[in-house]
Amino acid sequence: MSEKVGVYICHCGSNIAGVVDVEGVAEWAGENLENVTVARDYQFMCSSLGQELIEDDIKNEGLTRVVVAACSPHLHEKTFRRACSNAGLNPYLCQMTSIREQVSWVVEDKAAATEKAKAMISGAVRRVQLQEELQPTEVPVNQHTLVVGGGIAGIQAALELADAGYPVYLVEREPSIGGHMAQFDKTFPTLDCAACILTPKMSDVGAHSNITLLTYSEVEEMSGYVGNFDVRIKKKARYVDEEACTGCGICIEKCPKKVVDDVFEVGMGLRKSIYRPFPQAVPNFPVIDTESCTYFERGKCKACEIFCPTKAIDFEQQDTYLDVTVGNVILATGYDLFDVKRMPQYGHGRLANVFTSLEFERMCNASGPTDGKVVLRDGVTEPKSVAIVHCVGSRDENYNTYCSSICCMSALKFGHLVMEKTGAEVHSCYIDIRTTQKGYEEFYNRLLAEGMHFIRGKVAEVTDAARTEEEEGKLIVQVEDTLLGIQRRIPVDMVILMAALEPRADAREVGLKFGISCSMEGWFTERHPKLDPVATMTDGVFIAGVSQGPKDIPATVAQGAAAAARVGGMVSIGMVEIEPVVATIHEEHCSGCRICNTLCPFNAIEFLPDKGVSFINSVLCKGCGTCVAACPAQAISGAHFSNGQILAELEGLLYDVYSGNGTQTAQVESEAIPA
C-alpha cells in the first residue's frame, strides 16, 4: 500500500512567501511528487488554524505521512508532532524541512530559492514515507539526587531539594563543605561578611534530615541513565570515627605537629596534622593528614588518641565505598584559581609582598592567618600603598581569553578594605572596569569617591629593581597609562594579583565520568546557553555554579536553585520519557565482531557472550548513530535516521540533477538505490 503524504508549506507571513513562490511550490508538489495526496500553502502553519489544517486532513483525507516545509525543526518540530498526535497519527511520521532558515533567509535570488525549496521538499517527501512509528519509553525516576560539590552552588541545590522533601546525597572532596565562599572575608557590593551568610546554610545542610552529607569523599564511578544512576562514592579514611566524635577539638589542641595549610589558608597559615579546615567547618569532625602525621611517619605519638575523651580516633580506619542509586545528578564542582606563577613577570613567589586575590581574602578574614590585619609578608608592617593588578590570566590570549567576571568587583572590594583597614593609597590597574550587576556600578562610584586610583592599562611587570631613590625598597609596578598615553612606574608596598578563575584541573575527567562535555576552556557545557543553562546534553545530569563558567555568588546561588528546580520537577512527576531515536542491533545479522562496542562513549553497547552478539541498551543509547555507520554487516539500524531514510532524502534532494543539467544525460533509476 502506498502512503498518503500531506505537504504543508508555510508562508511565515512574508518571511518565506516573500522569496519562495509558495503557491507554485505547493502546486508543483501536488502534481509531481509521488504519493502526495494533499499539498497546501498557508499563512502561518504554526498557528492553531494551521495545525487544524493538518489535523483535519489526517482525519478526512486519511493522510499517513506529513511534511511541513517551514522554519527549522528546532523551533516547531514539537508543535507539528503534537498536531499529528492529536489527529491520531504517530508523531514520528511527521517530517519538517527548513525552507526559512535554509532557503528564504539565506538565498537572495527568488528563482533559485524556489528551486532549492522544491528539492528540500522532495527530499522530505521521499524520506517521510520510510519513517516508522516510534514510541517514547517511560522509566521511573529515583527520588534521590546526588549533588557533587559542597560550595555555595551545591549547598543551595541540596537545601532546595531537601526542603522540598526529597532526599539528597551531598558529596564534597574536602573535609568540610563551604567551598571558596568560606575562604572569603566580605562579599561585594554590600560588604556583608561571607561567613555570616554562609555558615547558617552550612549548618542547615549538616542538620537536615533529608541530606546525607559525605565530606572527604569523591565519586568513583557512575553508570546507568536518567532516573536510575548507580553511583559509587569513595569515603576517604578520616581516621576519626564519625559516630563517636563530638567535635570538641581537644585532639587538634593536643596535636604537636604544625604544617603549612596549602588548601584553605592557601599557604598563608598553619594547621595541625589532625585538623578541620576552619572553625565553623561542617561537619566539625577533624581529619588526620597522613602525609604529615607523626604517627603515620614514625609509628609513634598518638597524642590525639590519648587525649580524645570519646575514643573516636581510629588509626586503622580504611577508605570505604558507598553504592547508591539516584535519579538525577547536580554537578557543582567550582573552579581552580589561575596559577599566577605562570606569569613570572608579576613576581609572585619571588617578591614577598606580591599576593594572590585568594591570599588577600584570607588575610582580610578576621579568623584568617593575620586575624584580619592587612600587613606585609613579615606579619607586622602595614602597607602605605597597594597596587591591584586586574586580569591576571584572564582576557589574555597567552592564558585565558575569557573574562573571569568577578575580579573587577573583588578588586573594588579589596580597595575598600585596604583603605578602611590601613588608610593606604590604592592603585587599581585595569583593562576595563566591568560592573554589570545590581548595585555594582554604585559600588564603583563609591570607591571613586573614597579615593581609589584607577589606571587604565595592563601591567607589564612588577619588579624590585629600583631606578630612583624613591623606588628603593618598594615594589615597582610598570604600566602604560593608556588614558594619559604615558609609561608609569608606581612604587608600592604590596601588590595584589586578581587571578583568573579556571576550570578545575580535572574538569574533563569529571565530565567524562558523568557523561557530559566541556567547552574549549574546560567549563561544563550547558544544554542551551540561554534557554537551558543548567541542564546538560546528558539527561538527568545538571550543572550549577562556576563549573559552568565564571560567575559571582548571586548567579551561582540562582543556578544552584535552578538546577534543584529542574530536578524537583522530574522527581515529583516520577517518570521520564526517553526519546525513541536509538540504535538497535539485529541479532540475526550480528556476527559479534564487536567493532561497535568500543565506539560508544555512553557504554550503551555490550557484548553478550552466551549469544555471541552485541546488544544496545536503549535507555543508555543517545542516538548518535555512529555505530550504525560503523557496522560492517549493517546489522545495526538507527531509528528515525536509518540508512534507507537518509538515502531516500538524498535521492529526493538531488531529484533535479539528471534532468536539469544538460551534461548529465544519464539517468539513475530510483530502483538502483536500495533502501
Add this chain to the structure above:
Amino acid sequence: MTEETFEPKIVAFLCNWCSYRAADLAGTARIKYQPNIRMIRVMCSGRVDPDFVLKALALGADGVMIAGCHPGECHYLEQNYKAMRRFSMLKHALRQFGVEDERVRLQWASAAEGVQLAAAINDMIDKVRALGPLNWPAKWSENGRVEAAIERIPEEHAEAMEVPA
C-alpha cells in the same frame, strides 16, 4: 552546458547539535550564501557512513560537505573524532577514484558559527564550480562500474573484516 554557467549541486550532512544550529543561525542572522547547497540533518557527524558520500556523488552531486561540532565539543562526547577518522579514509579512497580533494569537505561549525559556516559553504561552492561538474552518473553509468562498485562495498568490507555480510 558551458563552464561559465555551470552551477554545482552540493549535499551537506549537518549534525543536529552544532552545524544544523549554525545553519539556523546563519538564517536568523540573514547571512546570504549561494543556493547550491542542500542539507541533510543527521544526529551526529559520526552517523555519516562513507557510503552516503559515495551515493551522493553517484546520484550526481558535485561535492559533499560533512559538518559537525568542533573537536572536543561533540554532543556525543567524541563521535566527531570518528567522523574525522572515516573522513580521512574516505578521502584517500576518493583520491584513487580521481575525485579532487575540494569536492569533499569536513567542516567544523559550532552552533555559534553561522558566519563561518556560510563562508565555508561559499568557499566550497566556488572551488567546486571552478573544478566543473563531477558528472559521475554520466561518466560511469554506461558500463555501470561505479554503481556496481558501490553495491559491492558492504560485501567487500564484510569480506575484508571476515564477517558475514
